[in-house]
Amino acid sequence: MAMDRDYARTKPSLNHQHSTFSCNHAFYQIQPGRFARSNDFLVSIYRSTVFFAVGLLLASLPLQVAARKHPRKKAAHREQQSAAQVEAAARLQIFLDRSNFSPGKIDGRYNEITWKALSLYRQSRGEQPQSPPHDVKSNVAPDINGLELSGIEPVFITYSVTEADLQNAGNLPGSPKEQAKLKALLYRDPADAIAEKFHCAVHFLEQLNPGRTKSIKPGDQLRVPNVQPFELGQVKEIKPGSEINAPAANELRDEPDLTPAEQPQVPQNSPGTSPSSLSSSAVKIDMKTNMLGVFEGEKLVAAYPVTVGSAQTASPIGEWKVKGVAKWPRFRYDEKMLKHGERSGHFFMLPPGPRNPVGVLWIALNKKGIGIHGTASPDSIGHSVSHGCIRLANWDVVRLAERVKFGTPVSIH
Helix, strand or coil: CHHHHHHHHHHHHHHHHHHHHHHHHHHHHHCHHHHHHHHHHHHHHHHHHHHHHHHHHHHHHHHHHHHHHHHHHHHHHHHCCCHHHHHHHHHHHHHHHHCCECCCCECCCCCHHHHHHHHHHHHHCCCCCCCCCCCCCCCCCCCCCCCCHHHCCCCEEEEECCHHHHHCECCCCCCHHHHCCCCCCCECCHHHHHHHHCCECHHHHHHHCCCCCCCCCCCCEEEEECCCCCCHHHHHHCCCCCECCCCCHHHCCCCCCCCCCCCCCCCCCCCCCCHHHHHHEEEEEECCCCEEEEEECCEEEEEEECECECCCCCCCCEEEEEEEEEECCCEEECHHHHHHCCCCCCCEEECCCCCCCCCCEEEEECCCCCEEECCCCHHHCCCCCECCCEECCHHHHHHHHCCCCCCCEEEEC
């Protein structure tokens, strides 16, 4: 009974809805013109809504991209160094450079080579080296406890540009064919010359002297790292254990070991060394770390970053000996020989100079075409690969030459 009453109450409402639906249905049937216009109106609204939504989506894309890039921008901002941080890193690099544990080019950063040089310096003192950071590009400061860094003061000095600095720079074409026509392969520009003189990267020289390195002239005052300057004029005064002459540095032929009577005499006034130290010195090159160590007996006394050969033109693994030293070498540029180890008749004889491919000095080993030499590109040291030889920065290969003589053992491993 209750259910019947509820149904009775709801029936008028249901009937009303039914009649309304029927009426509306009849309305749409009776007035098709108005229905079409209404349908067009609804489609227009739908399209407008879709277009509006798509417009909002497209407008938000730049914001989304910016939001995604924002963390990277913040990270890059965190990596920017203050002047004090740059000076602290440069102080350590200059300390290592002066100690003959070269960090390569000075750039005011705790880079991978600086960490390696510091590790070898501590090993030379019988100390336990610190483990390097997991990310070698993170610019993390190492532990400097126990280092006498206070002696590096000031970190940067003011250098007055000379006429000779500009004379050491000149036109440097890119192709070996054009380079072979020149009398000397000089620095690319004065900034290149001054950066090498003070053992630093060109971009770091620009960082120290913003807006002043594009048009350098005599008398200009530039901030530079406080290192012993590398002077091109001093190369000819170097007195290595033995000096050789050849048409080209990489053209020296293999020779058998000489008897003691046949070996060249070691100069008694070789700077920075003594006959006793030369007689017991040895060079060891670690191809995994790209570092060269100089040993006196069992003691590590110096270390320099190097670039070694590639998989195609690998540096020769094994035990070798120093055959001699060539200053201001020329270089026989034979592309087939450099890339595939096969000599060809198509080559260019490149003149000497600081931007000769083998730099200012060649330390020949008793294997034809293989030597320890300088470079035309100090930025490449420790990072890229060579054509089988061992490459150092010019300022480092000159220091190395003063520590070796004819017959000095060289281990490449």
